[in-house]
Amino acid sequence: MIFQPAALALLLAASLNALLLGGSGVFALHLLRHWNPASGSERQIALERRTYLVSTLVGLSLLLSLPALALFVHNADAMATFFTGAMCAVGSLKANTWGMPALWAMLAGFFLAAAWLVLNHLDSLGWDTPLLRGKYRLLLVLAPLSVVQAGFLWLYYLNLNPEVITSCCGSLFGPAASGVAAEMAALPVAWAMPLFFAGWLLTLAAGGAFLARRRFGRLFGVLAGLHFPLALAAIVAFIAPYIYEQPNHHCPFCLLQREHGYAGWVLYLPLFLGTAAGIGAGLAAAVRADSLADVAPRVAAGLAKVALAALGLFGLAVLLYLRRSHLVL
């Protein structure tokens, strides 16, 4: 199973990522102990030089994480034919205990790396690098996460056994199932739909208010973060059934397939981008540093524009799919 081009590529990418970020994590420990901007010692200069390398490494890691996440899910979907009982990515991911944790670790890695890059960008704009300690503390979370992520991926691919009978998405998101996924699927449309659109509009309104008046920036960041699980729950609860035109089919992974017009990609890409940019805007708006007093709001506004455009696109795509569907729930 491991002898598969996509699996080999993912393992290579995750291992390199873990190696590079793991090294950066060790450096972060060193930096947090010895960083002293007032000093002109050789160690301080060496530390300053090395920060450039670490920024580039995390940048590469972020650049990598979204395509790797997409490839992981795409490949899980393609592997469904190997497992008896699997119909889509869910079956492959549930074929052993490591698939789902690997997916969650990749998701967390993406959002954390995006937040780190926003902090890093802001930090590089201030003459006294005011966010340095904060961003390196965050790196202390990101680095072990990348190692854990690589570990999960190796465990997942090494332990894939085609003899295993796995469960299809119907049993995970179906009425007979239990757990968070089934709870989300069982949400009544009568209030899941208004709740989702209210959350979406509130997030957009907060973003608009921030752009217009430079207020509620932090709130926008929090709302963009909360909107993400809300949107995922909405996809499972009613958006997916509307796209499939089947009231009992709630799977958020089958959406990625060709039969459903690649609707998943249309929805998830702007959702991920918008959420990452929204959280970044909130972070930038929350920064309190004298040297960033002018710059941080500008960066926050730029990110908020990206977030609004992406989340707006996501909501419009949802509306379009609901309108096009022949299903009435």
Added chain:
Amino acid sequence: MRAWIERQRGLVDFAVINLGRRWGRNLGLFLAYTLLVFLLASVVLYGDALRREARLLLADAPELVVQRLTAGRQDVLPAEWRERLSGLRGVHAVEGRLWGYYYDPASAANLTLLVPAAGAPAPGRVLLGAALARVRGLAPGDVLSLRGYDGHPYAFTVAGILARESELASADLMLVHETDFRAFFGMAPGFYTDLAVYVANPREVRRVAEKVLDRLPGTRVIAREEMRRTYEASFNWRQGLLLTLLSTVLLAFVLLAWDKASGLSAEERREIGILKALGWETGDVLRMKLWEGVLVSLCAFLAGYVLAWLHIFYADVPLFTAVLKGWSVLYPRFTLTPEVDAGQLVTLALLTVLPYVAATLVPVWRAATLDPDEVMRE
């Protein structure tokens, strides 16, 4: 945003000029990089195309094939078994199939003789697969003489050659009439090679297979999904094995890239020193160097991918054929259907561009953090 784009444009311009100035050195790297992408992309493209063909072929196969086993080997089965299965709930139709292998000493190849369910040739006539006709030098109207099970020669008139489009499946195929088949192999009427069972609802296939085994315990039941899975696994395995072997090439390339990126000439070091003395920041030099890497990667990736594409879909895959396709005397000649898949492109990029970027990062950073004062004094 505009200022940012302008800045990047300036850096890209500078990177292009820089690459052009040391074109001899960069050309070597570019060629090695292109070769690497070409090799890996050929394996991935070819394997994917073969898998797609197998999937298309199996789409029309029966859901279940039932074979009789005698002492663990496949044996012919009586026609009455057909009736015993056609009564099963969920079974749409059962067909008795007649096929067999024949070793042809003239072409030193194994031929597959088959009685098609529809469109069989008249008695005494055959339809030949294109590869078989090519090897034996036969055209419609010619006579093909083969030795039957009893040692007597049987003469078949070639009624036609099967379409080249189906050559992947029909290279070694010989379609004959039922009476010819039975006479040639000495198979009594009322027996079949195996049974094809068609199941209307795909979700019931497993259940029907269990029922078949219940009714006919001495049989082997092969599901279409299993065949498909076996094909996929076999192509995956071959692809993965080749990629793993090619990883040594990848490693050599990474070392080359590392070496090229870290071996800065005195002139380059001085240049960086001057740039920094002129006001370039470490970040700018780093970005300019990264742009150089991105440009080389982009060009090499495109060139390698296009070459692999031509190699697979237009040049009949001279490399890797034996490993990926399998080996046989009667090689089918077939054209694969080109298809670009985003997952395939990401896979290739992760396998080639990522190791290159990772290998050059540290040397690039070292170059960018050179101390101008120190360098210019050297």
